Amino acid sequence: MTDSLRTTISLRRRLTIALIGGAAFLAVLLYLVVRAYAVQIAQQGQDDILRASLTSVLDAAVLRDGALEVDFPYASLSMLTTPADDRVFYAIYRNDRFVSGYDGLRGDGDAGFSTRDFAGATVRVATGSRTLVGADVRLRITASVAQTQDALSVTLAGISRTVALFGTGFFLLAVLLSVWATATTIRPLQTLTSAVARRGPKDLSPVRRAVPLEMAPLVGSLNRFMARLEQSLTRSEDFIAEAAHRVRTPLATVRSHAEATLQRVDRQENRLALRAMIRAIDESSRAAGQLLDHAMITFRADHLEREQLDIGALLREQVDRLAPVAEMKDIELRVDAPAAAPLSGDPILLQNALRNVIDNALKYSPTEGVVDLHVAASPLALTVRDRGPGFPEDQIAELPQRFARGRNAEGIIGSGLGLTIAQDVVEAHGGRLHLRNHPEGGACVTLSFSS
Amino acid sequence: MRYLVVLVLIFCAAAAAAQPWEDRRRFGPEAGDGPVLRILSSTDTAFFEPILARFLSERPGVAIDYFVTGTADVDRRFRADPGAYDLVISSAMDLQLKLANDGFALPLAEIAHPAWAQWRQSLFAFTTEPAAIVVNRTAFAKGAVPKTRQALIEVLRAEPERFRDRIGTYDVRESGLGYLFATQDARVTETYWRLTEVMGALGTRLYCCSGEMIDDLSDGTILVAYNVLGSYAAARADTTDDLQIVLPSDFPTTMMRTAFVSERTEHGNLAAAFVRHLLEREPEDASDESYPLPALAPVADGQSAIVLGPALITYLDALKRRTFLREWEDAIIQRP
Numbered sequence: 001m002t003d004s005l006r007t008t009i010s011l012r013r014r015l016t017i018a019l020i021g022g023a024a025f026l027a028v029l030l031y032l033v034v035r036a037y038a039v040q041i042a043q044q045g046q047d048d049i050l051r052a053s054l055t056s057v058l059d060a061a062v063l064r065d066g067a068l069e070v071d072f073p074y075a076s077l078s079m080l081t082t083p084a085d086d087r088v089f090y091a092i093y094r095n096d097r098f099v100s101g102y103d104g105l106r107g108d109g110d111a112g113f114s115t116r117d118f119a120g121a122t123v124r125v126a127t128g129s130r131t132l133v134g135a136d137v138r139l140r141i142t143a144s145v146a147q148t149q150d151a152l153s154v155t156l157a158g159i160s161r162t163v164a165l166f167g168t169g170f171f172l173l174a175v176l177l178s179v180w181a182t183a184t185t186i187r188p189l190q191t192l193t194s195a196v197a198r199r200g201p202k203d204l205s206p207v208r209r210a211v212p213l214e215m216a217p218l219v220g221s222l223n224r225f226m227a228r229l230e231q232s233l234t235r236s237e238d239f240i241a242e243a244a245h246r247v248r249t250p251l252a253t254v255r256s257h258a259e260a261t262l263q264r265v266d267r268q269e270n271r272l273a274l275r276a277m278i279r280a281i282d283e284s285s286r287a288a289g290q291l292l293d294h295a296m297i298t299f300r301a302d303h304l305e306r307e308q309l310d311i312g313a314l315l316r317e318q319v320d321r322l323a324p325v326a327e328m329k330d331i332e333l334r335v336d337a338p339a340a341a342p343l344s345g346d347p348i349l350l351q352n353a354l355r356n357v358i359d360n361a362l363k364y365s366p367t368e369g370v371v372d373l374h375v376a377a378s379p380l381a382l383t384v385r386d387r388g389p390g391f392p393e394d395q396i397a398e399l400p401q402r403f404a405r406g407r408n409a410e411g412i413i414g415s416g417l418g419l420t421i422a423q424d425v426v427e428a429h430g431g432r433l434h435l436r437n438h439p440e441g442g443a444c445v446t447l448s449f450s451s
Numbered sequence: 452m453r454y455l456v457v458l459v460l461i462f463c464a465a466a467a468a469a470q471p472w473e474d475r476r477r478f479g480p481e482a483g484d485g486p487v488l489r490i491l492s493s494t495d496t497a498f499f500e501p502i503l504a505r506f507l508s509e510r511p512g513v514a515i516d517y518f519v520t521g522t523a524d525v526d527r528r529f530r531a532d533p534g535a536y537d538l539v540i541s542s543a544m545d546l547q548l549k550l551a552n553d554g555f556a557l558p559l560a561e562i563a564h565p566a567w568a569q570w571r572q573s574l575f576a577f578t579t580e581p582a583a584i585v586v587n588r589t590a591f592a593k594g595a596v597p598k599t600r601q602a603l604i605e606v607l608r609a610e611p612e613r614f615r616d617r618i619g620t621y622d623v624r625e626s627g628l629g630y631l632f633a634t635q636d637a638r639v640t641e642t643y644w645r646l647t648e649v650m651g652a653l654g655t656r657l658y659c660c661s662g663e664m665i666d667d668l669s670d671g672t673i674l675v676a677y678n679v680l681g682s683y684a685a686a687r688a689d690t691t692d693d694l695q696i697v698l699p700s701d702f703p704t705t706m707m708r709t710a711f712v713s714e715r716t717e718h719g720n721l722a723a724a725f726v727r728h729l730l731e732r733e734p735e736d737a738s739d740e741s742y743p744l745p746a747l748a749p750v751a752d753g754q755s756a757i758v759l760g761p762a763l764i765t766y767l768d769a770l771k772r773r774t775f776l777r778e779w780e781d782a783i784i785q786r787p
Contacts (some may be wrong), residue, residue, distance in 0.1 A: 074765050075762075080762075081761060085570045085761075086761070087571070092768075092770065099770060100769035100770045100771075101769075119553060121554070
């Protein structure tokens, strides 16, 4: 059944992919956001130090006797020492005219930070101004302090590495969590599946177990469907019983009338006609019986009612039942079965199959023949061999088909359903039906139940 | 009049450029096709000769042109023509650091050197040398040799007539190393200014270089030299018993001699090999006669070593230099 079911990508995989994809996206986002934030913080740190340095330079500016002196402290530049030995530049301007330091360092504007190229390196420049008021002069001093960004790059590389590590860890954790979450989410579905699969053949009761809200419509539909199925199964069982009753009973009546009439008529041609009639009634009755058997088997095969059986005991029972028929043809039924040949199976079906196979053997056996019934315990198999004409070799494959009869079956009562029934029953029990001709003559039918 | 000033300026500049080398020597083959490593150095040839000789002994065919001049002149000449020299070696850490900061030094990534003794993998320190007070022993009674700056001040004040015109120190206007020592001293203590005032009052002689100062000390022209390179004096002390080197116990100022490869060198690998050769000196070589320069050693805690860092360029600022020199001149040159 499931083989022919069309499936799409599994829910588990879909859920896992969605969760892992989400986690990967979040991890990358985390990396980018934290890194951008780190860049901002690190730049802020450098800017703070540059501002402090700049302030100390500007604060050192004094007017002495009208001349500008900028005796900035050693700390102004020593505070810019970094582990990466960043290069340091500064420039001092008086009324926008270069006074000392590195000319050309100052960017646009009187104050603020900028990043630009200077002396072959990328530098961060802090610029600030201050107005000095002397006795008769008033001048504006502007200073710029700059530093390369090597230490900043080292710091950022370190932060990037750490954040990347965290991102990867976060991602791996998220993968584990998504696998767990998927398993948890999928579990009610699996529980329901196994509960339904474990049910007995006749158990069509609705699912009572609590199911997640999302599954309620599906399970509700399933419950309603099973209710309808149970109803229709009950109806067809009733129909089979009814049909068997309705067909067999009138036929039995007609046959008994024909028998009675046969006793009364003397004319040879009338007697022949009545005999033919009785024979036809027998055939119809048998066919009806087998059709009903087959219908019953088809129904039961899907819902095996297994119990522990012994195939030898089952065989002897059938042999006893068919003994009168065998005696009428002087056929010997030879049973060869081990002490125990256990099988878990549906007794009614198995009886039916055995009866049909033995019946066939009796029908095709010559008078005073022998039918061998052999049971092998391991692997469990039952072989029935007669001494009849055997199967037509070219028809062996199609004989178990419904209503197929061998071309040497002319004149023998039969519906063509016997082997079909035997095969359906064996296959319902997980076994196989083998047909072959015995090398020393006669048909050989094997019901093998490989467990 | 203006033209005259310009002419005079040009003449002075030309005179400065044409200033003769203190020493200029060719090591290795006089003429040949081999590479010639041009080293611009402030270190006297005598101190460097063994190092050069050992370097060349492993590299036949290589020649070295060794140019010696004062620290300030090293800086001036190199800035004027950075392509003319492959290596620059100087004791003026501030000038060296500024050259590296200004992008004149070639980074040598493969050289492993302690962080405190290198800057940006381009400026490498290879000696540790303290600034010393060197005295002519004959001028002092036994045990009266001053051990600190304060003690020196007291000795000078006690006998001004004995020391008048017989004290020597660097002319910080001319000597880069002298300026470095002076500014670092001034940074650490006010004692420096008091000492300078006292020395100025006694008519101190100003020198361009340690060598000359020690010459005058040896022949008794001067009795005390302040802020002389201990290493130079030690080399002379071996031959002259009269010299005594005093490392001021209040705070010795310690300088590191540094080298860098010019960013525009034509012999990058050879120059890098030379720097490695300079740095590879094992500590046990410190006593080796063939290496007259002291080895590189970390300065003990509590002592003031000049830190190789960007702050060194502070006193090179034109405004600060002008201010400092004016104060220094006011102190040392006592105008009547």
